Amino acid sequence: MNNxxxxxxxxxxxxxxxxxxxxxxxxVNMFGDRRWDFIAKVSGLKRTGKSCRLRWVNYLHPGLKRxxxxxxxxxxxxxxxxxxxxxxxxxxxKLPGRTDNExxxxxxxxxxxxxxxxxxxxSPSTSFSNSSSTSSTCTNDxxxxxxxxxxxxxxxxYDTGGIELVSCAISKSNNxxxxxTKHNKVNNxxxxxxxxxxxxxxxxxxLENEGIKPVFDRYSNGVSPQVWDYxxxxxxxMDGGQQEFSTNMFFPATSELLTG
DNA sequence: AATGCTCTCAACCGCACTCAT
DNA sequence: AATGAGTGCGGTTGAGAGCAT
Numbered sequence: 001m002n003n004x005x006x007x008x009x010x011x012x013x014x015x016x017x018x019x020x021x022x023x024x025x026x027x028v029n030m031f032g033d034r035r036w037d038f039i040a041k042v043s044g045l046k047r048t049g050k051s052c053r054l055r056w057v058n059y060l061h062p063g064l065k066r067x068x069x070x071x072x073x074x075x076x077x078x079x080x081x082x083x084x085x086x087x088x089x090x091x092x093x094k095l096p097g098r099t100d101n102e103x104x105x106x107x108x109x110x111x112x113x114x115x116x117x118x119x120x121x122x123s124p125s126t127s128f129s130n131s132s133s134t135s136s137t138c139t140n141d142x143x144x145x146x147x148x149x150x151x152x153x154x155x156x157x158y159d160t161g162g163i164e165l166v167s168c169a170i171s172k173s174n175n176x177x178x179x180x181t182k183h184n185k186v187n188n189x190x191x192x193x194x195x196x197x198x199x200x201x202x203x204x205x206x207l208e209n210e211g212i213k214p215v216f217d218r219y220s221n222g223v224s225p226q227v228w229d230y231x232x233x234x235x236x237x238m239d240g241g242q243q244e245f246s247t248n249m250f251f252p253a254t255s256e257l258l259t260g
Numbered sequence: 261a262a263t264g265c266t267c268t269c270a271a272c273c274g275c276a277c278t279c280a281t
Numbered sequence: 282a283a284t285g286a287g288t289g290c291g292g293t294t295g296a297g298a299g300c301a302t
Contacts, residue, residue, distance in 0.1 A: 013271080014270095015296085037286080037288090053289085088291065089290055109269095
């Protein structure tokens with residue numbers, strides 16, 4: 001057995017734990033949301049970079065909306081899907097706060113329902129193409145690949161380096177085990193709102209004034225100290241202006257890597 | 261209450277693409 | 282131009298929650 005095999009065996013798969021979420025959020029805020037392999041290594045998470053990215057993009061990103069699609073969003077999904085087919089990430093860019101995965105899942109459910117309804121309406125002898133075939137038909141639409149350049153270059157909302165709220169991510173993490181009802185999720189979504197850029201920049205100013213500076217990258221703008229203090233109180237010790245981890249065992253790899 | 265079915269969504273996989281070297 | 286690492290995307294799967302019987 002070689003080293004690579006051993007590494008593969010050590011990699012974790014399956015659902016993320018709360019600790020892993022916290023760890024990932026921390027390191028993304030430190031290093032940005034681009035260098036996933038690096039983050040995977042530095043963080044000590046036994047996950048692939050891909051897995052880290054996916055977790056961040058689909059679940060931990062502070063700009064994410066939760067809860068059911070609004071009628072407006074449903075309309076947009078229908079509209080853009082008819083236009084672009086299964087280009088989920090492209091569609092997602094048109095629905096801020098929604099991920100390609102979410103839209104994809106929604107569409108599958110949606111189309112399944114539609115298919116079932118359709119089956120009821122038509123005679124049993126008539127064959128009916130399922131959702132995937134419907135989708136592929138749309139994908140083959142010649143309009144699909146004729147996007148103007150500015151649209152194809154659009155960045156998804158989660159590419160914005162969303163610093164926003166670690167607390168948001170943590171609270172999501174805390175609710176990871178579906179302890180919230182769907183109803184509650186919707187209410188929280190309404191109450192939480194989304195940070196505006198102005199608010200984010202204000203937080204950045206605050207952050208700098210407090211002398212708290214994540215290392216580099218876009219995320220050098222970081223998160224408001226209040227937020228950190230509030231949301232990560234079990235992970236940070238604020239002591240006379242100095243900060244240190246209170247749970248070093250969660251983040252063992254950074255110092256090794258950065259000093260070594 | 262127990263069981264089976266359906267729905268939802270997080271996560272994985274493989275392929276495609278981008279970019280640095 | 283070729284190559285390999287890193288990243289993004291779309292398809293698929295499986296676990297768990299909710300609902301019906």
